[in-house]
Amino acid sequence: METGVYIPIISDYGFKATFGNEADSLFLRTALQALIKSDTPIREVHFDKNSFEALTIDSRSGIFDLACTDENGSQFIFEMQLGLAPHFVQRMKFYALHKFNTIVERGEFDYANLPKIYAIAILAKNILPMTHFHTVANLRSEEGKIIDTQMTFITVELAKFNKQVAEIESDLDKLVYTMKTLHTTEPTQYPAFWNEEWLKRAIDELDTRKMTPEERAYFARVTAANAEAVKAEKQKIQEAEMSIKTETVAKLLKRGKLTIEEIAEDSGVSVDFVLEIQRGLFKK
Structure with a gap:
């Protein structure tokens, strides 16, 4: 903030x-x-x-x-x-x-x-x-x-x-x-x-x-700690969103009813992302 x-x-x-x-x-x-x-x-x-x-x-x-x-x-x-x-x-x-x-x-x-x-x-x-x-x-x-x-x-x-x-x-x-x-x-x-x-x-x-020097130092520590917490929380959110997108793309690929381009557009991801998930499914 x-x-x-x-x-x-x-x-x-x-x-x-x-x-x-x-x-x-x-x-x-x-x-x-x-x-x-x-x-x-x-x-x-x-x-x-x-x-x-x-x-x-x-x-x-x-x-x-x-x-x-x-x-x-x-x-x-x-x-x-x-x-x-x-x-x-x-x-x-x-x-x-x-x-x-x-x-x-x-x-x-x-x-x-x-x-x-x-x-x-x-x-x-x-x-x-x-x-x-x-x-x-x-x-x-x-x-x-x-x-x-x-x-x-x-x-x-x-x-x-x-x-x-x-x-x-x-x-x-x-x-x-x-x-x-x-x-x-x-x-x-x-x-x-x-x-x-x-x-x-x-x-x-x-x-x-x-603020006294001590209060400034404490405020700096609290601010830094909060920044780290926010960064970690954002990372968790990004990982969760990526997991959902991966699962969605994998389901659409398994259904086999849409093209790679259509899956990418509907899922809000790139074609390369869809191709990467597709390669992973083939390996399995």
């Missing part, structure tokens, strides 16, 4: 420096209040262990991008996803239900006083059929009436947010606008609300001009 004066909040480094800032939780607390649409300020947050072990030998373990608990015992799970993730809802259900099971297993509960669990997903791409960028989901009846609010799923799809500065009013709008545009904004184009204390503190953490 290209970086100007400000490091993107949605980058690995940016997320940890703002949402995951244990030394100063004002931004996180205000953001949480906006995301869950609560009128009650969150005054304290305790950062929880963000990894969990499998409950059984056959089940999966995992790691959250961030997990925390407020002063009322409400539990928050944060996940950030920059790539396309059509099945992300299933991942959030897995995480939220694991958190629920952990609470139940401890035995420190009764069904009348279970703590609220908020599973929050911030996505760069779109995955839901709704047009609004912020979705709050609870267990509902077929008439749309809420049955349970103990577990809430909140999804923010950044690609759907298109408000201009003049249209922004709520803290939720300010948060999402900042997440989407900060790293592409010049200091001379500051919207007035970026001077609000909760946002100002977060933006200061992402201002490359204010």
Whole structure:
């Protein structure tokens, strides 16, 4: 991800420096209040262990991008996803239900006083059929009436947010606008609300001009590690795509109903690629 004066909040480094800032939780607390649409300020947050072990030998373990608990015992799970993730809802259900099971297993509960669990997903791409960028989901009846609010799923799809500065009013709008545009904004184009204390503190953490030598070195290490991870992921995708194309071409060759040129055109590959697969089949 290209970086100007400000490091993107949605980058690995940016997320940890703002949402995951244990030394100063004002931004996180205000953001949480906006995301869950609560009128009650969150005054304290305790950062929880963000990894969990499998409950059984056959089940999966995992790691959250961030997990925390407020002063009322409400539990928050944060996940950030920059790539396309059509099945992300299933991942959030897995995480939220694991958190629920952990609470139940401890035995420190009764069904009348279970703590609220908020599973929050911030996505760069779109995955839901709704047009609004912020979705709050609870267990509902077929008439749309809420049955349970103990577990809430909140999804923010950044690609759907298109408000201009003049249209922004709520803290939720300010948060999402900042997440989407900060790293592409010049200091001379500051919207007035970026001077609000909760946002100002977060933006200061992402201002490359204010970084210490140690912070610069850490940012460079994180950026390099992320670049390697992206490179490896792209390689996996390319290998998977090549495997699919190879399988498709091989099937068409075995059917024997199309010419080499037609197979190449239909499969989106070169004639030489088809001929190479054909030679491999003959050898077998």
